[in-house]
Amino acid sequence: MEGRSMVSMPVRMCLDVQLPRGPRSTGATNVEQSTTQNDTEPQESSNNIHKDEWLVAIENHVDDTTDKSQIQRIPSLLREKQSNNCYDPHVVSIGPYHYGKPQLDTFEKLKIPIAQKFIRACGNQVSLEQLYDEVAKMGKIALEYYEEGSIEVKDDEAFNRMMFLDACFVVHFMSINSYGIDKLDPLLPWICYFAFVQRDLFLLENQIPLLLLKVLIKFRCENEGEKTKLIQNFLDQKVTIMPPEKNSSLMLSRNILHKRWDAVFRKKRNRN
Template identity: 40%
Template structure:
């Protein structure tokens, strides 16, 4: 595609110069004289064109070089089985993945007439121009026809794969022998399809909102969100949440409204919306956080801070509650498996894009978890509390995962600021720390507890016996006055 050209009138002190500037071409600006360059920056028209840099950036970007340079994370950004969109299209190592697209697309279209399919393809062609603008210029060197075909085929493939996983269609698993790897490839930043293409194709089988609900169900399935808990109290709580409090329903309603008002750019953004609650992610963004010292999960337990899973799996659902003798840090439960690292890294890479949202919620969560996890013992603490559900391997592997993905990531300085303040306040309370240390030292295992309890009982009995002996000695030395001619001691003897 040819670059669009714009003419900018730059006023110099002595003359007016007409300068032709290509969109996104910084070399033309750098060739200006100092006066021309400064006037271009100051000029309102130049500001509206160059100052609003986000408008010139593609919506589906490449991973930032800084993140790709991390050796342990390099393989997490490239597809292994199937390419989606133009960035990795045509790579020799992905030829096998191209061959499974057509059978799945055929499954998606099989219940429709030829006329319907042709009309659907025309609708994709109509949005192909807009879809091309979502990618970086120069990386979509396809003819209009080949680009539209790619959008159509990739979109049908994605929707049929998701439909097959959600509804457990056996034909899908028969065609795709590496379903987990395909699932992983759909979450890559550079392997995305514009969501407007998926919206057009979803209309073939369902209404717009029903199609998005199916995709949301797929994302929840991949995330492994905790289902309803089985105990009586948990069932009562779930009943009230769904029918009285409606907390979960309200959150889903807000997410659907947000999707209607601000549709996602691509599939990965929709995934991020499932991880980050948009109604709470920006809370505290204008609050300046105090200094927060880094402590591991084991360090927390040693000062009386316990861990508890949050009621939701939203990464923003982190809270801290302090009592007179202890504290509780609530963290969202998360399943850690073979694709967790890739998903979190690509979500963080999306947040690092120049045109992305300013709220780095996933990045901040990764860094917060990294501060809690130094080694396998920290993972063991969180796993025992149901916060980390480990399907990856050893606890050491999980610790390495969080330590590696946090490399070169910078969290928001305002993330979890209120939680951090509460933790620091709790940690600075000497009385709470003393009580916690005493409990941790003497009550950390049953045998210590029995020994301490026995010692306390022995001391209590000894004190009680001493008091009784003192009372008896006192009464002997100082008998009470006679009552009806008898001394108190004689009365006691008579009664005996």
């Protein structure tokens, strides 16, 4: 708004100093002209200062945009056009945008036993503390992936714990898709909700940075081929909660995630 106001200022100034048309006495005209000229001088000087400051601000502008992929919020315009049910999770929150919502509390309580199950699946190669520390040291980097000003983190430790539990949940769910589910799995009693979980994990606002998942995946999978297959199988899932014509936003989310992850692995293959 400031920039737009400054651009239009010279136009307003020009209109203000124009003399009204119509007959008048010579004396009045001379006085008015003299007064107008005197009044115009400081206005023009002020206008020049403002314009100079505005131009300097443009020259000195620092572009704070980044080429890093970000997990952004859904624009309010889209939320106004469609029901929030299209964009909000139904059963599980991943990341900070929907964390703490009461309707998602059931699956939030499952994240600790799921994290325990995931650690055991990793075998003896890593302890719980080591795995958490690996994720926690990425906490500040992970925070930068979320849209600036969209969340307020007052407790770094609480943010890291949320990221750890959510990452364990996502990778564990991906593993179920590839390896199946056993009778001791904490998610087994909720297997009828798997389609809803699957749907929630593809929502744009319900994501965590890929770098956190990669930290956990490297301990869960034995080789690069197995890691790639784990992710590919997950991305190839078909979301069947709603008919395709009513599920366009969800399919768009899946396609975006697929392209992002594919780009990451393509860069890695090129480096090798």
